[in-house]
Amino acid sequence: xxxxxxxxxxxxxxxxxxxxxxxxxxxxxxxxxxxxxxxxxxxxxxxxxxxxxxxxxxxxxxxxxxxxxxxxxxxxxxxxxxxxxxxxxxxxxxxxxxxxxxxxxxxxxx
Amino acid sequence: xxxxxxxxxxxxxxxxxxxxxxxxxxxxxxxxxxxxxxxxxxxxxxxxxxxxxxxxxxxxxxxxxxxxxxxxxxxxxxxxxxxxxxxxxxxxxxxxxxxxxxxxxxxxxxxxxxxxxxxxxxxxxxxxxxxxxxxxxxxxxxxxxxxxxxxxxxxxxxxxxxxxxxxxxxxxxxxxxxxxxxxxxxxxxxxxxxxxxxxxxxxxxxxxxxxxxxxxxxxxxxxxxxxxxxxxx
Numbered sequence: 233x234x235x236x237x238x239x240x241x242x243x244x245x246x247x248x249x250x251x252x253x254x255x256x257x258x259x260x261x262x263x264x265x266x267x268x269x270x271x272x273x274x275x276x277x278x279x280x281x282x283x284x285x286x287x288x289x290x291x292x293x294x295x296x297x298x299x300x301x302x303x304x305x306x307x308x309x310x311x312x313x314x315x316x317x318x319x320x321x322x323x324x325x326x327x328x329x330x331x332x333x334x335x336x337x338x339x340x341x342x
Numbered sequence: 343x344x345x346x347x348x349x350x351x352x353x354x355x356x357x358x359x360x361x362x363x364x365x366x367x368x369x370x371x372x373x374x375x376x377x378x379x380x381x382x383x384x385x386x387x388x389x390x391x392x393x394x395x396x397x398x399x400x401x402x403x404x405x406x407x408x409x410x411x412x413x414x415x416x417x418x419x420x421x422x423x424x425x426x427x428x429x430x431x432x433x434x435x436x437x438x439x440x441x442x443x444x445x446x447x448x449x450x451x452x453x454x455x456x457x458x459x460x461x462x463x464x465x466x467x468x469x470x471x472x473x474x475x476x477x478x479x480x481x482x483x484x485x486x487x488x489x490x491x492x493x494x495x496x497x498x499x500x501x502x503x504x505x506x507x508x509x510x511x512x513x514x515x516x517x518x519x520x521x522x523x524x525x526x527x528x529x530x531x532x533x534x535x536x537x538x539x540x541x542x543x544x545x546x547x548x549x550x551x552x553x554x555x556x557x558x559x560x561x562x563x564x565x566x567x568x569x570x571x572x573x574x575x
Contacts (some may be wrong), residue, residue, distance in 0.1 A: 238361035242368020251373055259388065261374050268367040275360075286356030293363050313388050 235272065259308065260301040263320050267300035268293060270324045272330035280338040300324070365422040420466035443485055446492040446563035450485040454557040455529055457538075458550045462505030465545035471506065472499045474519055474538040481531035483521035485559045489513045490562040503545070515547075525553035 237256035253261055278284040300320050307316025382393065442448035459466060459475065475493055478486055486493045491508045501507040506517070521528055529551055532538045542549045 234357050234361050238364035242365035242370075243372050244364070244368075246369040246372025246376070248374065251355040251369065253373055253377060258377075261370060263375075265367065265370050265374050268363070268370070272364065272367060285472040286353070286360060290356065290359045290363065308388065311390065314391060 235275070239272075259313070259317075260304055261307055263300045263304050263317055264297045266321055266324045266328075267296040270327045270331065271296045277331045277334045277338075280335060293314065295325075363554060445483070445565075446494040446561075447565050449558070449560050449562065451556060451558040452484075452522045453525050453555050454483070454520065455525050455532075456552045456554060456557055457519040457521075457532060457541075458552075459515070459517040459519070459542055459547055460505070460549070461517070461542075461545070461547040463546040464515075466506075466515070466517070466542060466547045467503040467545070468499035468501060468506055470497055470538065470545065471508075471513075471517060471519075471539045474532065475499075477531045477534075477538055478519070478521045478523070478528055481523060481527045483523040485522045487520045487559045487561045489518060490561050492559065493562045494563045496566075520557050520559055522557060522559060525555075529553055552555050 271289070274292060275284060275289040278288070303320050304313060304317050307313040310316075351493050365558075384395075387395070423469075439448060443450045451488070455478075459474075471488065472563075475486055475488065475497070491497075491511050491513075493508070499506060499508055501512075508514040526552055532551060539549050539551070
């Protein structure tokens with residue numbers, strides 16, 4: 233619950249403040265957002281499963297974001313940044329779909 | 343006692359951490375969406391992609407430059423040929439006009455003479471008028487009109503004295519001959535001893551010769567279409 237409220241507050245803050253993104257973050261921000269979304273959905277799913285653990289959530293959130301950013305950074309250094317970004321997005325996309333369907337099963341029993 | 347409190351603090355910490363992370367996520371989400379919407383697509387592209395993009399643009403630019411050069415060359419060529427054909431057309435028009443004056447199909451004006459030949463006794467014959475026209479021609483008359491008839495290459499005086507015809511048209515005295523050419527030369531040609539003026543006087547007629555800076559010949563000959571002759575060579 234607190235997470236949903238914080239998310240809404242963050243959206244409003246973003247709309248209101250319109251922060252500028254530092255140059256060095258720019259390539260990683262979209263990937264980080266996707267990774268974080270995966271973590272949040274995973275947390276939601278765990279919550280519905282009744283096995284939510286705040287520590288696991290925080291750690292998975294942070295590590296997801298960091299690893300995603302690291303992979304993109306590594307890809308950029310290797311010269312395959314674009315492809316690796318795509319790979320990360322695909323993987324997280326699949327995971328998000330998996331989490332979303334689990335949540336759906338919980339909510340609608342279907 | 344200590345453990346529940348620890349538990350509570352732990353919960354508070356984790357809750358605020360979750361809130362913080364979710365807040366950061368919302369913020370990042372909105373920012374990223376905004377940035378994407380702003381359309382500053384080049385700013386977050388990778389150098390390799392930018393290089394490919396730049397290369398494509400360069401190639402396109404080169405192709406467009408080539409197209410411009412080709413188009414300009416075509417334009418120049420067309421303009422030149424246009425000028426050439428305009429000049430040719432102008433020349434052809436000039437020649438057509440000159441030939442038209444000669445053939446009698448266009449009106450002519452310029453310096454020349456006007457001769458009035460009276461014939462009270464009806465004795466001026468076709469040969470006298472033919473003589474007059476030939477003298478005028480020989481003196482360089484470029485266009486000649488007798489009465490209301492323009493003389494041409496196939497003009498012929500027929501009939502007899504008092505009932506003259508030129509190209510089938512009846513002429514009646516006084517006969518008016520208008521010729522375009524150098525006025526003094528034409529006048530001299532008519533005035534030579536034993537010439538036209540003398541002949542008319544011998545026939546009992548009178549002639550009056552007027553030189554003018556501008557005479558107008560308005561009678562036209564019908565255009566001849568050739569049935570057999572074709573330009574050769």
